[in-house]
Amino acid sequence: MNKLEVKINATKESSYPIFIGENLLENAYDYIEQYTKANNYLVVTNETVYSIYGEKLKSNNSKFIILPDGEIYKNMDTLNRILDRALEVKLERKDAIIALGGGVIGDIAGFAASIYQRGIDYVQIPTTLLAQVDSSVGGKVAVNHFLGKNLIGSFYQPKLVLSDINTLKTLDIRQFKTGLSEVLKYSFIEKSCKCEKHFNFLEFLQSNRTEIYNKNPEVLKKLINICCKLKSSIVNKDEKEKGLRAILNFGHTYAHAIEKLTGYDKYTHGEAVSMGMKLIFDLSLEINCIQEEYYHTATNLLKDYELMINLKDEFNHEEFYESMLSDKKVSDKKINFVIPIAPKEVTIKNNIDKKTILQGI
Ligand SMILES: NC(=O)c1ccc[n+]([C@@H]2O[C@H](COP(=O)([O-])OP(=O)(O)OC[C@H]3O[C@@H](n4cnc5c(N)ncnc54)[C@H](O)[C@@H]3O)[C@@H](O)[C@H]2O)c1
Ligand SMILES: [Zn+2]
Known part of the structure; x- marks a missing residue:
């Protein structure tokens, strides 16, 4: 397992680790608990990823929201659904959102975390190659507007990134090549x-x-x-x-x-x-x-x-x-x-x- 540290403006409080390894999902909460003080989690994912990896993220303190799969759902309506669900499950300020999926999920879940109760912690668990090499790093979070992509968003850094390379085994060749690009x-x-x-x-x-x-x-x-x-x-x-x-x-x-x-x-x-x-x-x-x-x-x-x-x-x-x-x-x-x-x-x-x-x- 590799660990590297992202330092934003060289300040410690906005720095976070990226873990890259195999079988990380099996013990995801061991990592997450070290870097957040959350009592409860809202896991944001989509139908496809949930059906393969959802089980691994289940715990007594986790609730889920399972979104439809696709870039077209990276919009304000879906963002509202995530916020509604966070309120419904009574997510508090020190709780955290977990983004489990590709770049679409990472971007929208991170954006939701950045505005829910003026900002709560979030964790990136990228499951596509593109998300592992690109979108989960750097803190750009956003949704699309009908006038253009990623037009509404912010810069908001996660508390940690967990890249489990085993998830790439189920990625189809077209999506794998997209990451390779x-x-x-x-x-x-x-x-x-x-x-x-x-x-x-x-x-x-x-x-x-x-x-x-x-x-x-x-x-x-x-x-x-x-x-x-x-x-x-x-x-x-x-x-x-x-x-x-x-x-x-x-x-x-x-x-x-x-x-x-x-x-x-x-x-x-x-x-x-x-x-x-x-x-x-x-x-x-x-x-x-x-x-x-x-x-x-x-x-x-x-x-x-x-x-x-x-x-x-x-x-x-x-x-x-x-x-x-x-x-x-x-x-x-x-x-x-x-x-x-x-x-x-x-x-x-x-x-x-x-x-x-x-x-x-
Ligand atoms: N924030 C950033 O800096 C940044 C950078 C680059 C791209 N992005 C954004 O990322 C998005 C694209 O991300 P993407 O390419 O990961 O697309 P995606 O999130 O749509 O995932 C691609 C497909 O793979 C499926 N999938 C995800 N993980 C899987 C797995 N392990 N096994 C099987 N199927 C799986 C998804 O359900 C989806 O159907 C765009 O919205 C783009 O704007 C953001
Ligand atoms: Zn790109």
Whole structure:
């Protein structure tokens, strides 16, 4: 079992541990009790995850709310349902919410915890690869609005994160690949993460593809550990996305437009991100920011992992551009691109002309 500490603004009270290991769900409350003072818990989960893992979280002090499964339920109505349930089971200020599920559950349960009685403790138990390497770390919590994704939310850190890699055994291949997309993203931004430790994550991914797809526990633990270290190193320095945190959006400027224009249900987030990353490598090559050798290394890695990289001819250029401009990351009508410039290194550029941006669309 690995344990790492996320330090927010280097203060002890907002720091929390991430445990990464096998069979953690079996003794979940042993960990939880060390980091919260709760007498009672409300476990927020969905039908799918509950049917596989719900039993493991049952205890005399736990009540459940089982939500329908899907991104479309990450909204204000569901948030209200969670708050109603918290009141119904008389959750008190020192009690805690436990988020058991993927990123959808983590985001909405964390947001509920941040506003229930002006904020109570919450625990992340991420059960998808995407949630274990990304959404459970960093404290961004939110729900969607019909005008856009994650438009209503806050920054609220959990008391601990319990990543049980055994849960990945039941994840289907499409969802596993969605997580891998974010994993590869870290390897392309590693040097720019300003992490004290250097991993050479790109090489790790190049040489462990089969082990990763076979879900080798040791390799998965290492992989999740590296991703969490890289993400927390960024979040430690820039909790509220004033600067450095923006590099986590590598590939996402294109991805968000792809997701929006296809109604958020044709492609998973990871599929949009892998297509977005390929587009950004193409863009970087086009504007001479990257050498061909690294371009091939990076795009070959995307291909080796059989991630989705080819866009269908399904987008209207004007709509695509408009959609990029309406992204909440846009400032002063300039689209900020996180551009690869050298192996594992990125920079931010916002002066790329429209025609070049749309070349690969
Ligand atoms: N807060 C952040 O920093 C952050 C970062 C990235 C993404 N997100 C959010 O995360 C969400 C996407 O998360 P996701 O990819 O985990 O999707 P998800 O939560 O919808 O989970 C994907 C699917 O896998 C199922 N599932 C979950 N765990 C399982 C398991 N162990 N075995 C079998 N099936 C399982 C779920 O029920 C669901 O059907 C989006 O809403 C996105 O906005 C947030
Ligand atoms: Zn993402």
